[in-house]
Amino acid sequence: MALPAFAGGSINSGNYVLHYSAVNSLQIPQAVADSNGIDRAGDTAIVMITLQKPTSDAPLNAVPADVTGSARSLMGERKTLSFKRVENAGSVYALAPVAIEDEQTLTFDLNVRAADGRATIPVQFNQTFYTR
Incomplete structure (x- = not known):
């Protein structure tokens, strides 16, 4: 089953379009x-x-990517993210879990590198999470 679409963002960079989001895992069926x-x-x-x-x-057209990066709390606590590649229904996702607290805002600093090595796209975004 394909992953559902969630609010997030996208970046156009050269010949690539990068989509990103971060959601409470309970929102995933x-x-x-x-x-x-x-x-x-x-x-x-x-x-x-x-x-x-x-x-x-x-x-x-989905392109495999290698993703590295971290999540940073407003207090400066940094968590390294470990991404895994998931291929499903013609789509390719990079997924990483991250521990969250209620009403916590995290800043994500990521580098997304196309598996063919032709592009590296830096991504930074903020997301506030609710656990209740």
Whole structure:
């Protein structure tokens, strides 16, 4: 089962379009979580990255990407993220869990590198999480 779309953002960089979001893992339906190896818990968020390179054959052609980065709290606590690649229904996602607290805002600092090595895209975004 494909992962659902969540509010997030996108970046156009050269020939690539990068989509990013971070959500409380409880927002992911159980069946989708099970089929993608995601553990659902109220104190865990999932960071989702998708990289696309439009071609004449497919305007939304998924591209594998290597993602590294961290999440930083407003107090300066930094958490290194460990991304895994999930391929599903023609899409390629990079997913990483991160521990969260209620009403916590995290700043995500990521580097997304196309697996073909032709582009590295820096990403920074903030997300506030609610666990109740």
